[in-house]
Amino acid sequence: MHSDDQTPDAAGPLPQGPSRRSFLKQTGGLLGVALAPPIASQAEALADKMAPASPIISGQASMSLNINGQARNLRLEPRTTLLDALRENLDLTGTKKGCDHGQCGACTVLVDGRRVNACLTLAVMTQGKQIQTIEGLAQGDELHPMQEAFLRHDGFQCGYCTPGQIMSGVACVKEGHATTDDQAREWMSGNICRCGAYPNILAAVREVAGQQAKG
Amino acid sequence: MNNFAYTQAASTKEATAAKAADKQAAFIGGGTALIDLMKSNIEQHSLLIDINKLSMLGIENAATGLRIGALERMSDVGEHPLVVQNYPVISQSLLASASPQLRNMASMGGNLLQRTRCGYFRDTAFPCNKRQPGSGCPALVGDNRTLAILGGSASCIATHASDLAVALVALEARLTLESPKGTTRTVPLADFYKLPGATPNIENHLQPGELITAITVPAAAHARKSHYLKVRDRASYAYALVSAAVGLDVQGGTIRSARVALGGVGTVPWRVLAVEKYLVGKPATEENFRAAAALAVRDAKPYEHNKFKLELAQRTIVRALLEVV
Numbered sequence: 001m002h003s004d005d006q007t008p009d010a011a012g013p014l015p016q017g018p019s020r021r022s023f024l025k026q027t028g029g030l031l032g033v034a035l036a037p038p039i040a041s042q043a044e045a046l047a048d049k050m051a052p053a054s055p056i057i058s059g060q061a062s063m064s065l066n067i068n069g070q071a072r073n074l075r076l077e078p079r080t081t082l083l084d085a086l087r088e089n090l091d092l093t094g095t096k097k098g099c100d101h102g103q104c105g106a107c108t109v110l111v112d113g114r115r116v117n118a119c120l121t122l123a124v125m126t127q128g129k130q131i132q133t134i135e136g137l138a139q140g141d142e143l144h145p146m147q148e149a150f151l152r153h154d155g156f157q158c159g160y161c162t163p164g165q166i167m168s169g170v171a172c173v174k175e176g177h178a179t180t181d182d183q184a185r186e187w188m189s190g191n192i193c194r195c196g197a198y199p200n201i202l203a204a205v206r207e208v209a210g211q212q213a214k215g
Numbered sequence: 216m217n218n219f220a221y222t223q224a225a226s227t228k229e230a231t232a233a234k235a236a237d238k239q240a241a242f243i244g245g246g247t248a249l250i251d252l253m254k255s256n257i258e259q260h261s262l263l264i265d266i267n268k269l270s271m272l273g274i275e276n277a278a279t280g281l282r283i284g285a286l287e288r289m290s291d292v293g294e295h296p297l298v299v300q301n302y303p304v305i306s307q308s309l310l311a312s313a314s315p316q317l318r319n320m321a322s323m324g325g326n327l328l329q330r331t332r333c334g335y336f337r338d339t340a341f342p343c344n345k346r347q348p349g350s351g352c353p354a355l356v357g358d359n360r361t362l363a364i365l366g367g368s369a370s371c372i373a374t375h376a377s378d379l380a381v382a383l384v385a386l387e388a389r390l391t392l393e394s395p396k397g398t399t400r401t402v403p404l405a406d407f408y409k410l411p412g413a414t415p416n417i418e419n420h421l422q423p424g425e426l427i428t429a430i431t432v433p434a435a436a437h438a439r440k441s442h443y444l445k446v447r448d449r450a451s452y453a454y455a456l457v458s459a460a461v462g463l464d465v466q467g468g469t470i471r472s473a474r475v476a477l478g479g480v481g482t483v484p485w486r487v488l489a490v491e492k493y494l495v496g497k498p499a500t501e502e503n504f505r506a507a508a509a510l511a512v513r514d515a516k517p518y519e520h521n522k523f524k525l526e527l528a529q530r531t532i533v534r535a536l537l538e539v540v
Contacts, residue, residue: 054229056262058220078221078263081250101251102317114290114319120250121320124221125243125265168316177315189451190314 063127067092068136076123083107083118086133094134094163098192105191108164108171109133115171117190134163137170145211146170149204157195165191169205178209216254223265227426231395233264235424242266242426244286244322247313248329256339257330257346271324271428274298280434281305285324285391285427289379290315292323302432304441304460308382311445314452324427327380327390327404328419331373332454333362344370345415360520361456364528366482367516371415374479376454380404381478382443384486385460388432395424401431408483415482437462437472444535445478446527455479457527459535465499475532477511480524487511490532499540501533508532 060075065085074089083100086092086109098106100119107118110132137144146169149155156162168191172178177187184205185198193201224230234240239261243249252258271286274295281302283292292298293309312318312326335341335353342350354362354372362372389401407419421427432438441462447453458478464471473494476486489510497503508529517525 054222054225056220056222059218077218079216079218101254102247102314105314105316108316115316116320117247117316120247120317122221122243122246122250122263125246125267172315175315186451187315190316 067131078124080123082121082123085123106161106164108167115168145208149207153200153204155200155204156197161193173209178205217259219260220262227269230264230266231424231426235395244325245320247317247321281432283430286322289321290318302438304382304443307443308378312378332376333373348416359518363482364480364515364517364524365485366410368411371411375483380484381476382460384484385474385476386432386438390427391429392425393428411482436464437474440539442535442538457531459531461535463539470494470499504533504536
């Protein structure tokens with residue numbers, strides 16, 4: 001693992017502080033509107049009333065994401081999704097890119113304990129939140145009960161949807177939405193398996209739900 | 216996805232002012248619809264204004280009924296005891312929408328502003344009057360199986376996709392909107408949406424910079440006895456072919472008040488007042504439900520592949536009404 005997570009930039013050292021581009025964006029955007037009245041005293045009175053304009057990020061910016069309990073520092077554009085940040089910038093390739101449009105569930109991760117589609121989540125909007133991926137599920141060599149159950153029940157064929165299925169299954173059980181077969185099917189419907197391993201996936205999720213119910 | 220700038224607004228005023236100052240800006244809440252549209256190059260935005268720090272939360276009983284902050288997530292509203300008990304049609308419409316992951320992300324306000332799933336709108340290789348005004352509508356003579364039989368025009372027959380909106384229109388919900396000047400107004404959701412007419416690119420009556428901050432729903436007996444029935448091509452995680460949001464207040468076997476709205480058949484969520492009017496004062500029988508349901512599609516205009524919706528819409532209404540008697 002690199003000691004510094006920053007993505008090397010082929011163009012050379014990255015500019016510090018606001019870039020020229022972001023400065024232009026700011027002056028042309030919010031500040032341009034706020035400062036439009038030309039009379040200084042009016043502008044001052046206005047500034048008193050208004051909260052300071054929030055910064056605008058344009059182009060690459062430094063951010064810190066908390067992933068599997070670790071702070072990871074990186075530079076990303078606002079358009080970078082959490083999925084691409086994980087896979088392309090942090091080499092956490094366990095989270096899979098299927099449809100990239102929120103239709104298949106292969107990219108499911110937990111953000112502050114809730115399952116979400118990482119492909120429709122902007123990385124910049126996950127700062128300050130706890131992100132858990134498939135890589136953060138096992139405790140060292142000890143697999144999470146859901147991972148064990150998927151192995152025991154052969155809950156996959158090609159395996160591509162499996163990390164998403166497992167993350168979704170973990171959340172589904174925690175939410176209390178796996179108490180019957182029908183309920184678990186409905187609440188796992190955001191994860192598509194093209195191989196059709198559904199009966200075995202269902203068995204794995206239901207088994208873990210049963211274990212948790214027994215305490 | 217084209218690049219864009221991003222800012223997290225610290226106040227509603229800042230958010231609405233930023234949006235009003237830049238025609239190409241968009242608010243982002245959950246982002247599930249927006250990012251998808253931007254990835255598909257259907258929408259391009261210069262600036263995304265993150266509204267998640269604004270105080271637009273809360274699911275609570277207000278003086279006249281239910282009040283829901285626009286930033287509440289679909290999953291939280293769908294499972295909230297107040298909603299489940301007193302407004303089951305809202306809960307059911309939410310939990311029949313999308314997937315658990317998307318419901319965890321998507322906000323209530325954003326849900327109401329989601330755009331059509333019409334395949335021609337979603338594919339930039341085709342012309343589309345909604346996406347590119349004046350370019351034409353291939354759906355009129357093309358694949359129109361999932362499209363609208365009510366409220367269409369010669370320019371557009373795209374179906375409105377929100378399940379939630381159907382339930383809310385049935386219960387006469389209102390939106391609270393805040394303007395860049397800091398003023399607020401409330402509008403009935405039914406009047407918020409615009410029929411396509413000659414300008415299908417304009418979908419609602421939002422003014423520049425205006426933001427949905429809350430949804431209010433009047434309390435009523437027909438809200439407590441309400442139901443959402445969604446008919447689709449697969450059992451879960453699909454858009455409605457036809458859906459019905461219904462509510463009935465039945466006393467001593469006689470219908471005192473009725474609410475009926477349809478999804479999957481209209482260019483906007485489609486309340487059917489004629490059906491409601493027919494039902495009031497009559498015994499709550501299947502025979503009366505059938506006669507009433509026939510009125511729902513009286514003015515419908517089906518196209519080559521969606522004629523089946525005429526019959527399906529009526530059966531969906533009858534089955535939904537049978538659930539609440």
